Amino acid sequence: MLDLKIPLISLGVFIGIGLIVWWFRHIMYFYLFTGIGFLDFGTRVLVHYYPKIRQFLRLCLQLLLGSFLLFWLGLVIGVNFQFPEIFFDAYEGVVTGALIQLVVARLILPFFLGNAFCSRACWTGFFFEMTNTKKQDKSKNVPRSKIIAWTYLISLVCISLFVAFLWNPAADIETRKWWIIGENLFIISVGFILTFFVGSRAYCRILCPFITISGLISPLSLFKITPINTDNCTNCKKCDDNCPMLIDVNTYVINKKRINDNTCILCERCISSCKHNVLKLSAKTKNN
Ligand code: SF4
Ligand code: SF4
Numbered sequence: 256m257l258d259l260k261i262p263l264i265s266l267g268v269f270i271g272i273g274l275i276v277w278w279f280r281h282i283m284y285f286y287l288f289t290g291i292g293f294l295d296f297g298t299r300v301l302v303h304y305y306p307k308i309r310q311f312l313r314l315c316l317q318l319l320l321g322s323f324l325l326f327w328l329g330l331v332i333g334v335n336f337q338f339p340e341i342f343f344d345a346y347e348g349v350v351t352g353a354l355i356q357l358v359v360a361r362l363i364l365p366f367f368l369g370n371a372f373c374s375r376a377c378w379t380g381f382f383f384e385m386t387n388t389k390k391q392d393k394s395k396n397v398p399r400s401k402i403i404a405w406t407y408l409i410s411l412v413c414i415s416l417f418v419a420f421l422w423n424p425a426a427d428i429e430t431r432k433w434w435i436i437g438e439n440l441f442i443i444s445v446g447f448i449l450t451f452f453v454g455s456r457a458y459c460r461i462l463c464p465f466i467t468i469s470g471l472i473s474p475l476s477l478f479k480i481t482p483i484n485t486d487n488c489t490n491c492k493k494c495d496d497n498c499p500m501l502i503d504v505n506t507y508v509i510n511k512k513r514i515n516d517n518t519c520i521l522c523e524r525c526i527s528s529c530k531h532n533v534l535k536l537s538a539k540t541k542n543n
């Protein structure tokens with residue numbers, strides 16, 4: 256039977272966020288977040304009826320949202336969602352996309368759906384999806400280090416403030432657009448190079464400041480990947496092989512624990528890869 260709990264809660268969260276941001280900023284954001292909410296609702300309902308196209312639907316959603324955020328909001332309107340923009344905008348005394356992403360996707364949404372923004376809306380993440388393979392090469396894996404992640408984040412804050420002080424790329428609309436192109440090309444190139452040397456989604460796993468912040472809250476997420484039919488598990492480890500964040504999913508299954516890793520992006524590739532229906536995205540119950 257179709258369980259609408261997750262789609263409806265997710266829709267409610269997005270509409271609520273849209274109302275709040277509208278109050279503080281502009282009605283455009285209400286339409287934006289409500290639209291995202293309905294798209295998310297629609298794909299989750301479709302996945303119920305057509306589970307085999309779960310990943311196809313997720314990638315379509317990510318392509319749609321990521322393109323809208325990058326091409327329309329970014330290159331047409333000049334709204335930048337990358338982390339340094341928070342400080343460029345703060346220096347100019349304005350609030351735009353990056354700060355809204357920080358508050359909405361990194362401080363509110365993680366209480367409900369962890370780092371799901373990363374697997375459904377981040378355009379940078381969409382490019383990194385191309386590096387996902389069916390079987391991850393774990394021999395190159397460099398595990399996430401809190402020290403590296405926080406050093407990178409703090410360095411980025413200092414560099415951004417310094418750049419804003421010297422020559423703020425957010426000061427005029429034309430410069431903003433050129434900055435968005437250059438900054439994204441730089442991040443995507445660094446991400447591809449890192450992935451080549453230190454394993455799947457290396458930029459996301461090791462450096463990205465957004466997941467460093469949302470990862471503080473995501474372990475508290477209401478919805479997580481949850482082992483349900485653990486007796487069906489054959490230890491084939493396909494869930495491990497398919498996880499782009501190199502999480503040891505199988506160990507969570509063996510221990511009958513929900514995936515509590517703060518880098519889980521709720522892409523649900525582990526669910527799609529398990530032929531024995533062991534995993535499900537669900538809320539906490541007294542049994543897990
Ligand atoms: S970790 Fe960062 S770059 Fe990767 S998908 Fe999430 S926000 Fe995007
Ligand atoms: S893919 Fe499914 S059956 Fe295989 S190890 Fe993972 S949970 Fe178990």
Ligand code: SF4
Nearest residue numbers: 498519520522523525
């Ligand atoms: S544990 Fe599952 S949902 Fe989380 S990142 Fe890995 S494959 Fe995606």
